[in-house]
Amino acid sequence: MRTNVLVVDDDDHMRIALKESLSKAGYAVSLAGNGLEAVEEIDRRSFDLLITDVKMPQLNGIDLLQHVKDKRPLLPVILITAYGTVQDAVKVIKKGAFDYIQKPFNTDTLYGVVKRALGVNAGKVIYASREMKNVLSSAQKVAGTDATVLVLGESGVGKEVIARYIHENSGRKDMSFIAINCAALPENLLESELFGYEKGAFTGASARKPGKFELADKGTILLDEVTEMDLRLQAKLLRVLQEKEVEVVGARYPKKVDVRVIATTNRELSKFVEEGKFREDLFYRLNVFPILIPPLRERRDDIPPLVAYFLKKHAKGMDARVEGGAMEYLKQKYWKGNVRELENTMARACILSNCSVITMAHLPEQDSPKEVSLGSVRDMETRLILDALKSVRGNRTRAAAMLGITVRTLRNKLNEYRDMGLDIPAKED
Incomplete structure (x- = not known):
């Protein structure tokens, strides 16, 4: 199902232009001509994003923002402002708006802010x-x-x-x-x-x-x-x-x-x-x-709850589920794109299965680990661990706490590094 966006503006031309631009990008767009109409729409149905002008009669964008924060605190809000209201925009950003767009703006600016706002939740x-x-x-x-x-x-x-x-x-x-x-x-x-x-x-x-x-x-x-x-x-x-x-x-x-x-x-x-x-x-x-943050292939226990979360997100209330064989496949897949790739996979599977039972037929083919270079990530992990150890003068307990890993895990990593011929910082007196 498409992302639902509510556009609020008392200017007919701006309202229609925003709808055309967002619809071309694949969003489902609803319109309101003023803040009061927007309140009625927000109270009546669910939206994923609100885009509103600041200066409007009856109920302005700032008051509308306050209503949203009270009634729908997780709904991201983007303010549209003219040059004369920049200071107001700064204030509402601090009151909870996601961002503001300054007139005049182009579609690239609009799409960029919208994409980031939809990532908030x-x-x-x-x-x-x-x-x-x-x-x-x-x-x-x-x-x-x-x-x-x-x-x-x-x-x-x-x-x-x-x-x-x-x-x-x-x-x-x-x-x-x-x-x-x-x-x-x-x-x-x-x-x-x-x-x-x-x-x-x-x-x-x-x-x-x-x-x-x-x-x-x-x-x-x-x-x-x-x-x-x-x-x-x-x-x-x-x-x-x-x-x-x-x-x-x-x-x-x-x-x-x-x-x-x-x-x-x-x-x-x-x-x-x-x-x-x-x-x-x-x-x-x-x-x-x-x-x-370890890659998803190194924390496979996270895959089932992530699958459940993404199914709920993309199925939009429909009873989608993954059959056993498909779940095992998901747990073993290499996931070179990590959590982002997993979400895209589940979104696609929802569409192909009509948000019903997801089977192997709805999932992409396994990728080859040989196609993925882990060298830079391993180097980064090695340098991070050795730098942490050096900063605490070789104290394994403090280094493990700093890195958020167990002392046992740290000890195993250090043994690997010794086998690779790396110098391990000794504990100082």
Whole structure:
């Protein structure tokens, strides 16, 4: 079934244009001409996303946002704002809106924000394995601090889910959580998205634009795929971490911010440092508390509950289930795309089975492990473990606690490394 989006705008042309754009992208779009009509629609039926203009008669977008937060707290809301209402947009972001889109905007901007907003409710952690229990234990311990967290793991393992878990279990949980994909934007756009700019800062800057760090003030910012950030921007990020202030493009003075930073990467950061692609000082600033999420093939106990969760999500109330042979196949599949690939597989299986009984006929063929290179992930795991051990002067118990694994698991890993001829840090007196 398609994702249901409610678009609210008193401008007929804008309302229709949004419907056409979103419908082309495959969304099921409903319309409301003002806030009161939207309240009736939201109270009457279920939606996956709300997009609303800020300035409307009778009930404006800010009041509508408050109604949604009271009645449907998990429904993500995107605000559409004109240049004159940027400050209002900043305020409502802090009140719980997912993000805002500034007029005029193009379809790429719209699709990007919508896609990220629809990923918000994927923040629930579904697991049964001991490996993920250890990950969550580490996340829980660091959540109550303001320490910078570096979440490592292959693409699709759930790095953003863990980042959201940390935020939602922190003292900042009632403030903004803002995620930005550093790999999705070119350098010049990424800079303005992160740090903002003043009116007249450059050609085309006809209004002030607050950056994501400003919008995340008192909350949390997630820098997804931080290794893709240009070296010049890395220097500006380092300043944010060191001085707690951002350099707004075109501003005379820096702006103070109080933001908790969580970064993610599927790369081996230490290798990027050695190659001169990532600043060493920034690496140490980000690597305060590393969390490594194992790939799905190393925590197969998580597959049955994840399958059940994705079936419930995509079957939309219909009684879909997986027969025994198909479930065993899912538990043994290699999953080079990890949890993201599993969800896509279950969504496709729901369609092919008419959300009924899913059999082998509804599942893709097994992929070959030979096609997947594990070298970089293993190198990253090895470096993470050895760095942790070195930082606690060889203390196995403290290193295991820092990594979120058992001492026995750590000991087994170290034995493997010795067999590989690696130097293991000795315990210091």
